[in-house]
Amino acid sequence: MRIVYVLGTSTGGVGTHVRALARDVAAAGHELGVIGPASTDEHFGFSSLPGVRFAALDMGTGIGVRDAALILRLRELIAGFDADIVHAHGFRAGFVALLATRSLRARPQFIISLHNRASGRSLRGRVEAGIETLLAKGADLTLGASTDLVARAQDLGARDARFLPAAAPEVHEIPADAAAATRAGLAEEFGFGPEAVLVLAVGRVAPQKNYPLLVRALGHLGESSGETSRTPELVFLIAGAADQNVLDEVRRQYENLAATSAVPALHFLGPRDDIAELNAAADLYVLTSVWEARALVLQEALICGQAIIATSTGGTTELVGDAGILVADDDDMGLAAAIGELAADPARRAELAARARARGAQLPDEREVAKELVGIYTELMPSQVG
Known part of the structure; x- marks a missing residue:
């Protein structure tokens, strides 16, 4: 399978999780691409992982008129990867990736992983709630890092929502x-x-x-x-x-x-x-x-x-x-x-x-979570072998 991960700016848990998935899914023999800000690559080293191709795209944090150009560029990158599956992580990456994949002639399966809940208030809260609903209804599959996120996606109309944990990195025992x-x-x-x-x-x-x-x-x-x-x-x-x-x-x-x-x-x-x-x-x-x-x-x-x-x-x-x-x-x-x-x-x-x-x-380790995720990918792409 050809799989593309899309993520925004990260210095913590989301980037750590995606790096582990990229490493282990590529090691399992799949073609793996990662699209995200250059600063995120500098922090996590996606481009140095064996079998992983990285493309830089600065997504920013807010929604505005410049998003039209951002979506077009992301669409080009996804098409260049010839992806079977586009798997976005987080609201911002999910929003632009969903809009980018919708207009592709050969539309890949679209998965959104939710790692945080919407927390905005007033106008921002209403915008975030609208994006949550758009993602829930637009994704082929929604994965929540906690069961309350899964329940939230189901309430918003997700066609398929499941729990997939973000595993802790390997911890070495300290003498x-x-x-x-x-x-x-x-x-x-x-x-x-x-x-x-x-x-x-x-x-x-x-x-x-x-x-x-x-x-x-x-x-x-x-x-x-x-x-x-x-x-x-x-x-x-x-x-x-x-x-x-x-x-x-x-x-x-x-x-x-x-x-x-x-x-x-x-x-x-x-x-x-x-x-x-x-x-x-x-x-x-x-x-x-x-x-x-x-x-x-x-x-x-x-x-x-x-x-x-x-x-x-x-x-x-x-x-x-x-x-x-x-x-x-x-x-x-x-x-x-x-x-x-x-x-x-x-x-x-x-x-x-x-x-x-x-x-x-x-607790499941990173490789166990990656193996479970590959099983999910295979389920979404039943005609694919390996």
Whole structure:
């Protein structure tokens, strides 16, 4: 089969997922093309994958009059690949790819993968809802990275909607001495003691990740820190790139709290390529997002055997199950209580870590997801062989 992936700008989960699919589907003997921004290729290296052809197309983020030229160019690229299947990832890529494929003389099968829900409000919200409906009704198949996305597509009239997980990248086990070295380096950099409880959050500092919830929880922890001698020193680390405006606002929120009470320490690490080591060095893992489909960072935390506290939104509840503590995405007091409970109870942390590791061992890996997807492609193209 000849398959083309279309995606927009990405530096995180969507690009990671598509790269793994491109690698493994091409390795299975299919002709694979990827169309997306040059910056996305620079980040993920699609053009360096064996058997994968990449074509650069900057899609931008907004909808406007320039989209007509963008759609025509995408149409030319898809026709040049002579694609049997066009598989777009995300709303923006899906919108332009659907319009581009509709006007092709030999129309390929069109698949849309949804990795996020529409979150716009007012006029933007109405536009996004219209695009959601267009994609649901126009795609030959809609794939959702969480079951709520599948249900949403079905409600909007999708002719065929199914769940397909985005699998976590392979996580290598970190030796105890390497984890200890990472922790020692962090302790030296940030000045915390050997008995401190290290709490890790991984994810871009952006509105979806809801770090103001974490900061408010830190305020409650600061208020209760003197109530019991069982409360250990808490140190919070956030690893990930940042939207500068959001980062500045979160820092201001934290500094205002720190100016009036003894809140736990909070440090921003920026982008890191040693997430597995950070997971191994930390005592707790926290995810505060307002919504997630199937967060790759959360899957990594499960595989690493972290004691997890996460917000019960989107696909997180079904992903974590009983392998962590779940709180509402607006419950800062509940989040603080969960952190305080686990910080003071190493045995409970160890229990949740064991559950997380067992849950992580059950998750499908990238090759298993790619194999399932090739089966779906074959189903859509029954006359194709191999």
